[in-house]
Amino acid sequence: MYYVGVTDTTDPAVLASVLHDLSWIIQRTDRVEELGIERLPAPEVTVLKQIDRNAGIGVSALADMLAMQPSNVSAAVRTLVERGLVVKTPSPTDRRVTQLEVTDRMRRNRTRIEAAWSARITEALSRLPDEAAAQLVSAAPALMLLTNELRDRT
Structure with missing residues (x-):
């Protein structure tokens, strides 16, 4: 789904599309190779x-x-x-x-990857309007619940 002309942002399909796109962007642009980690x-x-x-x-x-x-x-x-x-x-x-x-190696890799993701997302949030950034950060608990619900239904 493309966002041009989207007017009903309360539609769950819009949320699903945005989350899918965001997940794809984060995973595809994480540059794990720069951390010395094999993709x-x-x-x-x-x-x-x-x-x-x-x-x-x-x-x-x-x-x-x-x-x-x-x-x-x-x-x-x-x-x-x-x-x-x-x-x-x-x-x-x-x-x-x-x-x-x-293994411990995997745990170290995960920590490094998560730190890189966090830095990228924090940087991107800093470029957004304050209100939008605050809304996104405050949505984390609800997104965690959604993640668990979807995971539990798999």
Whole structure:
């Protein structure tokens, strides 16, 4: 959706379009390479985020959570392990099952990426009218609720 001629900013479709565009811009212009971090394909980022949120999860549970084929999740996990971002450990209760956790390297990368995003967004907010910037910042709690609602329904 393009914003030219949009007059009804109370329409949820407008919000959805704006959030989609904003997410795309943030992810595509983050310049992680300048931080010395290798860019990951979107499916690997998705898998990595869920492992980070669900430490100790297994591949099958992760595949179910993401509604992905277990073979695709296994391939992504294998690549993330090779890149040193995820570690697999045997389950203490069932040695046939492996548990997945992010590594310290991944946590450091995440912290650096989030700091870069924060700096870019803070800079962009500083160029907006004060009222618009304040509205955006105050929307963060509601956007967090929306994020959790959408994540929980996946």
